[in-house]
Amino acid sequence: NAGVTQTPKFQVLKTGQSMTLQCAQDMNHEYMSWYRQDPGMGLRLIHYSVGAGITDQGEVPNGYNVSRSTTEDFPLRLLSAAPSQTSVYFCASRLGVGTGELFFGEGSRLTVL
Amino acid sequence: AQSVTQLGSHVSVSEGALVLLRCNYSSSVPPYLFWYVQYPNQGLQLLLKYTSAATLVKGINGFEAEFKKSETSFHLTKPSAHMSDAAEYFCAVKGGSSNTGKLIFGQGTTLQVKP
Numbered sequence: 171n172a173g174v175t176q177t178p179k180f181q182v183l184k185t186g187q188s189m190t191l192q193c194a195q196d197m198n199h200e201y202m203s204w205y206r207q208d209p210g211m212g213l214r215l216i217h218y219s220v221g222a223g224i225t226d227q228g229e230v231p232n233g234y235n236v237s238r239s240t241t242e243d244f245p246l247r248l249l250s251a252a253p254s255q256t257s258v259y260f261c262a263s264r265l266g267v268g269t270g271e272l273f274f275g276e277g278s279r280l281t282v283l
Numbered sequence: 284a285q286s287v288t289q290l291g292s293h294v295s296v297s298e299g300a301l302v303l304l305r306c307n308y309s310s311s312v313p314p315y316l317f318w319y320v321q322y323p324n325q326g327l328q329l330l331l332k333y334t335s336a337a338t339l340v341k342g343i344n345g346f347e348a349e350f351k352k353s354e355t356s357f358h359l360t361k362p363s364a365h366m367s368d369a370a371e372y373f374c375a376v377k378g379g380s381s382n383t384g385k386l387i388f389g390q391g392t393t394l395q396v397k398p
Binding site: 201215260271277 | 289292315319324325326327328329332334373377384385386387388389390391
């Protein structure tokens, strides 16, 4: 069982470049989300989705776009990367919007120069 | 809005000693609370959760947490630390309205276990 798969695991960008972090889950989970992890800040919610075609903003959405065209995939787009977006990004999914376990991918480490 | 605060960014204990990681929450509605663990270079895994049933919650790997409404706390404990418990621990609260599914995390506490 693959669970939540994130690609790439590592990426280096120059300021102003764009890129997409991919997230796919094979558990038929309705709920998917993106977090960024920074030292001393814990995990902060960027965007989330409660089902295909439905997305909403989290705590720190500026500079990021998302879409949810299928149940399985939830890509995170950086349109014009900035050094402040250097971080470790985690995708997580859950069966529904209730209190079940949130399953995390292994993370994508992004450095913006 | 719901939030959690973890007291102490680093905790160091000797192997075999009691582990106590502190978490306080703020919530205008009855909270749903969680503890997650992150091992180096991995994603987070659920340790345990409180969903308004028993106030003492038992989780995996010998961890447990007690929900105390009067103290707005949900501290994580383990009677005897193992070297394998060294990791970063996150307290979290389910945020927003009931149909958003958002999970709001604390800042994290790094647990060091000394031999």
